[in-house]
Amino acid sequence: MAKMPTAPGWYRAGYDHLRYFNGNEWTENTRPLPDFSPILDSSGYHTPEAEMGMRLKHLRKYFALTLLLILILGFLAQAIGI
Numbered sequence: 001m002a003k004m005p006t007a008p009g010w011y012r013a014g015y016d017h018l019r020y021f022n023g024n025e026w027t028e029n030t031r032p033l034p035d036f037s038p039i040l041d042s043s044g045y046h047t048p049e050a051e052m053g054m055r056l057k058h059l060r061k062y063f064a065l066t067l068l069l070i071l072i073l074g075f076l077a078q079a080i081g082i
Contacts, residue, residue: 005011005021013019013030020029 006023008021008023010018010020010031012033017030017032020027
């Protein structure tokens with residue numbers, strides 16, 4: 001079961017919209033999701049840890065692509081005798 005928020009704010013209420021929690025209860029106020037979402041932890045708050053995790057994920061991806069490119073270039077250089 002989802003943890004009830006304690007801070008007032010907009011929270012995801014479905015896959016396509018947000019709903020406002022006033023600090024005591026859910027209101028009828030809704031709005032569509034923005035085009036982009038900040039990095040949030042499971043409670044709905046932005047955290048440096050969540051952002052750092054996303055940065056590390058991107059860093060690993062770029063490292064793997066760079067390593068793959070180096071391996072391909074090494075193979076090609078060996079194949080043509082450089």
